[in-house]
Amino acid sequence: MPKISKKGQMMPESPIRKLVPFAEDAKKRGNSVFHLNIGQPDIKTPQIALDAVKNNDIEVLSYARSEGSEAYRIKLAAYYKKNKIDISEKDIIVTTGGSEALLFTLGSITDFGDEIIIPEPFYANYNGFSTANGIEVVPIVSSIDTGFSLPEIEEFEKLISPKTKAILICNPGNPTGYLYSKEEIEKLKALVLKHDLFLIADEVYREFVYDGMQHYSIMSETGIDQNAIMIDSVSKRYSMCGARIGCVVSRNKEFIQTTLKYAQARLSSPTYALLASEAALETPQSYFDEVIEEYVERRNTLIKELKKIKDLKVSTPKGAFYCIAELPIKDADDFAQWMLEKFSDNNETVMVAPASGFYSTKGSGENQIRIAYVLNKESLIRSVELIKLALEQYKR
């Protein structure tokens, strides 16, 4: 029998999705499951985007341009300008989701055995994309006790080797909810310039910033045009996760030219989703105002309720729609599965993502879970109540 690759064996299972079969079994037994495990918002997609697809007049569903149409990229550049990111349409390659943007980026800047440094906990699929590219993630620990702020630059420097190609951050952070300050970005800037590294920022949660704070993009920083690569996506901004449209943005022309070759090899992003994404750029500000207001309420509700649980530790997220909670148990993987398999109250239970999959350091985050506050307030209150009940009943 021919063999699966080592790489394929090493590919991690998704910590967000691996418990899905247990959730399905729970539902088959008649339980409702509150899904706090996945960043799939329940927020309505902007009507203008939905309408663009419903009213399309496509007769031959043909390929789009590999890099995205010029018209769409020009509109995207205008959107970025409004967000204080002054780039040209030539600095953009449209991709099939932020996922593909990351894959193209890693392919364009790393070779087999290279390393990238990522503050952990980090978006779990960075592990998968790195494994798929045959490179190593070198994690640098950020702590729940500092709200997951940027680790000291000296700690980064200790980890830089001749194989280090890039530092990757997610800002605002999934799963931490942390928002990097201008000062933190400037520290990273100095570091990547000193060591000639790429700085990749996954900024797909740009709009989800709370308490009057401002998002500061690495693309707003001068002097790192050759180093800075931004990852973006329409998924969260417009509650369009199923579109699968994202982009890579960089002023480094050689990098963009290389990324284009990856884009050409896969021919095109999905055409219907491009229609929706282009139309979504006309979404009125009122949509975002309402969405942000809703998320702030959800966050406040979630954190308030979580803090009622004895011995539970949580830091208040400043952005995105996730938080990490440290539970008074040893094995959150087992607990999350147990909640689906063995626990229910009034035929209801909760699905969360065990946080261990968001760490690369073995043994880290084993008593933590990631909660996505993508449900309405009532559901969040009930979900935390269920977690509280479950913790009381769970004895291991």
Added chain:
Amino acid sequence: MPKISKKGQMMPESPIRKLVPFAEDAKKRGNSVFHLNIGQPDIKTPQIALDAVKNNDIEVLSYARSEGSEAYRIKLAAYYKKNKIDISEKDIIVTTGGSEALLFTLGSITDFGDEIIIPEPFYANYNGFSTANGIEVVPIVSSIDTGFSLPEIEEFEKLISPKTKAILICNPGNPTGYLYSKEEIEKLKALVLKHDLFLIADEVYREFVYDGMQHYSIMSETGIDQNAIMIDSVSKRYSMCGARIGCVVSRNKEFIQTTLKYAQARLSSPTYALLASEAALETPQSYFDEVIEEYVERRNTLIKELKKIKDLKVSTPKGAFYCIAELPIKDADDFAQWMLEKFSDNNETVMVAPASGFYSTKGSGENQIRIAYVLNKESLIRSVELIKLALEQYKR
């Protein structure tokens, strides 16, 4: 300045798309360009698929299941059964185009430095997907003089090394139009069993088979359940290239489980396109009958016209919608570019794909072009006339 990866530098430009800027310039100068360079059919997408998207009632454009919904996979399995391919929905992972199906497959079965053997000329992007995975394409020459039939098995065996992981065929072939016989598939079967290799068949042109011949899938062959991997896509079957929906099919459970991990890392295929693809399975047989009739006429027209050109060599395709033509010139790359830059007749010119990009052996196919017969008869006749005129004027 941080450096682009070696892999990124090695990524090939698309031979199908690299001349696009020259075509755009030709159009800016007022010329019409007949596009024979790309397999983008002008055939209308089935109405039932278009309607499924126009009539959708999505309010939150959410993620699909990473492996594709069970409902869609069950319907896909039924479609395959009708095509004498007896597989279960559990043997299917839905992908974002055939492109992603190939990427997942190579990721699941090869490691850095491994080799796959491919009869050449082959679909140019196999080079790109291989480079992206850090593996080597080992080409085995098939000749225009035999219509690009399967090379002798002894020639394959000479190329097998400890690093060889798979043999990859495209059936019917892009760019050759060759249809492998049952006997040829059985020879490959014996070979992969003997050497414990995977056999990957890209069967996206399954429906496009002419002259009363029958397509014979590797999945119809018994005894190679652990070896056989089929790549498929809705792009050509339903003239839905812009959907970006494909799939990987294999009875090898470990392989499918590995592929699922790649699918989970990129979360989901595009949701609108999945609606269209599921609906397209209800396309009536009359649609295909008409399409095939149209392509047979186009092929016959194209080949008849091409054969009028002195010293041009072409083999009659048995399937797909491409043919390779050998021109009485030395450098088809230069000729193709010259047709766009310097040549026009009545403000019309032609864009073809230079065939060199479909070969992996340096120096091969340099006097060949690939023609996609995706335009109507009148356009094909005029296109060949333009090629004839261009050859007369082209002197290098």
